[in-house]
Amino acid sequence: MENFSLILAIVVITALAFDFTNGFHDTANAMATTISTGAMKPKVAVAMSAVLNLVGAFLSIEVANTISKGLVDETGIRPEVIFAALVGAILWNLLTWLVGLPSSSSHALMGGLIGATIASAGTGAVHGDVLVTKVLIPAVAAPLVAGIAAMLASRLTYTLGRNAHGKATSKGYRAGQITSAGLVSLAHGTNDAQKTMGIITLALVAGGAVAPDSDPPVWVILSAGLAIALGTYLGGWRIIRTMGKGLTDLQPQQGFAAQTSAATVILASSHLGFSLSTTHSVSGSVMGAGLGRKGGVVRWSTATRMFVAWGLTLPAAALVGAGAEWVTSFGTWGTALVAVFLVASSAAIWLLSRREVVDHTNVNDGDEPAGVVTTAIAAVTPPPVGPLTDDLAAAASASATATADTPAKSSASAL
DSSP states (O other): OTTOOHHHHHHHHHHHHHHHHHHHHSHHHHHHHHHHTTSSOHHHHHHHHHHHHHHHTTSOOHHHHIIIIIIBOGGGOOHHHHHHHHHHHHHHHHHHHHTTOOOOHHHHHHHHHHHHHHHHHOGGGBOHHHHIIIIIHHHHHHHHHHHHHHHHHHHHHHHHTTTSOHHHHHHHHHHHHHHHHHHHHHHHHHHHHHHHHHHHHHHHHHTTSSOTTOOOOHHHHHHHHHHHHHHHHHOOHHHHHIIIIISOOOOHHHHHHHHHHHHHHHHHHHHHTOOOOHHHHHHHHHHHHHHTSTTOOOOHHHHHHHHHHHHHHHHHHHHHHHHHHHHHTTOHHHHHHHHHHHHHHHHHHHHHHTTSOOOTTTTTOOOOOOOHHHHHHHHHSOOOOSHHHHHHHHHHHHHHHHHHHHHHHHHHHHO
16 A cells, blocks of 8 residues: 555545545436335335445445456556546436436446547557447447336236235235345445446556556455445435336335336346446336336326436446646646546536525425326326225225215205
8 A cells, every 4th residue: 555646545535535425426327216205204215225235335346346357457557547537427316316317327327438538548458349249239238127027017016916815915016025125235235336336446456556457456345335325315306206206106016116126137247246336237127117017108298208307327427537637737737737627527517506405395286297208198097996906996996986075965955
């Protein structure tokens, strides 16, 4: 550690700042459906998720090694390159958080690193085979696999529970949601916290503080886990609202199916070392679960904006990372200028967010109106059939009867 320079310290601090934004940006992945269905209170949900994110950070280092050893040529990387990459990733995270879009923190980090590396050392320094097999293919496959699994699981749960009493079934699935939400939180720590570990380890190698091909030191694992846990506890309430209410309306059965499917995909990918987007996986599973219930629909206007954000994440973060790397190449004053730009931009985004505050007190308010496609689908889709629906229909009928009787009773009283 005798080579731990000032620029290396700045990179490590910036990486932990990114990890913090990753935490509150991706809290929705684990807890949005649990909060939106009322299975857990918002603050309790994010506290549980934070603890399990920290635990998950210690379970594996496969994804960290993919980033620190596989994606780019670590021998030709300077610490300034990694700093520039983190600038692109942080700014994209903050922008998408501001507008409440669940984009991928992982792909923002990948994009920033690729753009900064190409600007510094050329395209040859990026390992294209690793990029395709462990980043791009999982980016497309994960939401599809998780979505199909969640849709089938939702249909299966409704089929198996068709004869069960509605209230008892909902209570049981709420308990299952809490368990599956914990599993997603654990998986998120296992996958996403490792990306920051990998970036910090790459910076340590670039700065000569550790030997090439080294695994993340224990202090790196601990600090990355704590940073993402703290961000998770503060809660990305804007994205939680979009994920829990903006994409579709979920019942406890669907929430359980969505979270279980997403957790399975994320944990399997972490074991294989895929730098998977947990956001893509959970978003896909939420949409799949929404389509898994009769009468359930996806708000495609929100989903379309989300898909556009997904497509822009890698190139946008890469452009910012490349620009930041170009400025840092001018020396110390260039690095200082980029740091000032990052702090000023982050502060400006935060001030903009204060115009409309979203927190744990109103996260379930403000359902987004359905678009034309959603309205048309809902108009021709039959409502769900089962004990819970029958109970609701009976309650509605009783209410209508009471309303109809009221004038008659009033007239009799007058007579």
